[in-house]
Amino acid sequence: MAESKVTPAGIVILVGGVVVLVGSFLDFYKFGGSIGFSAWSGDPYFPITIIPVLCGLAMALQVGLTSFANVNLPDRVLGLGWNQIHLALGFQAAIMMILWILMDKGGFDMGIGFWLMLLGSIALIVGAFLRDRESAPAA
Amino acid sequence: MDGDKTQPTPGEWAIMAGGLVLLLGSFLEFGGDESAFFGKGLFPVATLMPLYGLAMGLQVALTKFANVNLPERILGFTWEQIHLVLGIFVALMALFWLVAVEDGGIGVFVELLGAAAACAGAFMIQKERATGAIG
Numbered sequence: 001m002a003e004s005k006v007t008p009a010g011i012v013i014l015v016g017g018v019v020v021l022v023g024s025f026l027d028f029y030k031f032g033g034s035i036g037f038s039a040w041s042g043d044p045y046f047p048i049t050i051i052p053v054l055c056g057l058a059m060a061l062q063v064g065l066t067s068f069a070n071v072n073l074p075d076r077v078l079g080l081g082w083n084q085i086h087l088a089l090g091f092q093a094a095i096m097m098i099l100w101i102l103m104d105k106g107g108f109d110m111g112i113g114f115w116l117m118l119l120g121s122i123a124l125i126v127g128a129f130l131r132d133r134e135s136a137p138a139a
Numbered sequence: 140m141d142g143d144k145t146q147p148t149p150g151e152w153a154i155m156a157g158g159l160v161l162l163l164g165s166f167l168e169f170g171g172d173e174s175a176f177f178g179k180g181l182f183p184v185a186t187l188m189p190l191y192g193l194a195m196g197l198q199v200a201l202t203k204f205a206n207v208n209l210p211e212r213i214l215g216f217t218w219e220q221i222h223l224v225l226g227i228f229v230a231l232m233a234l235f236w237l238v239a240v241e242d243g244g245i246g247v248f249v250e251l252l253g254a255a256a257a258c259a260g261a262f263m264i265q266k267e268r269a270t271g272a273i274g
Binding site: 044045046047048051078079080083084087088092095096099100102103104105106132 | 179184224236238270273
């Protein structure tokens, strides 16, 4: 059986991607404490709410495919190495989720899905930085 | 990166114009009677678009016209790569906001136009500077 090549950074990214995905199906925001909308619902902020999900999916898929399915992906995409792609996607996911906290929420509260997505997005950017450090040459 | 006093290339003009349009568009009606920069329920998530555009436009303008020396790389990214990443994300966000805000107002379309210009400019400079990213 082939040995898994998944690194600690890869595990963090995989977990982050799954947490973001699961959270996206739970309540992103709620009105009056009872009526909830997921990131995928057609209400006010869809499809903006799924950008972090797409980022997380892309990152987790790349790690999963290369670590477990032995899929060979191109070394670079549009001139960007995979570590850079992970950093860019992780940053975009995390910054969007963090900015959502600062938004004027009017009559709604953030739901459990939002908090899971925030947590997962932070894991994604942490995983991306860890991955970048893992592949850096030792001093 | 050394400041560069040569005339801006078409890609650089597109980035500067796109950044300016993104900034101006953020003050126009965007989702009801609000603006992307100040609108309740929009700030600061929608504000990412003009901020990305501003960063792209400023980097080009400062190095071309003000001879400002910026570091060659930020977190391992060259400026061409930063433009490409920001250009793709700003275009994606503008497109998704267009879907999200029904009857969004003129600002939504102006943001989309600016994002398209910034993204196109980011791809154009890859060719102009022969980064090897495309083609």
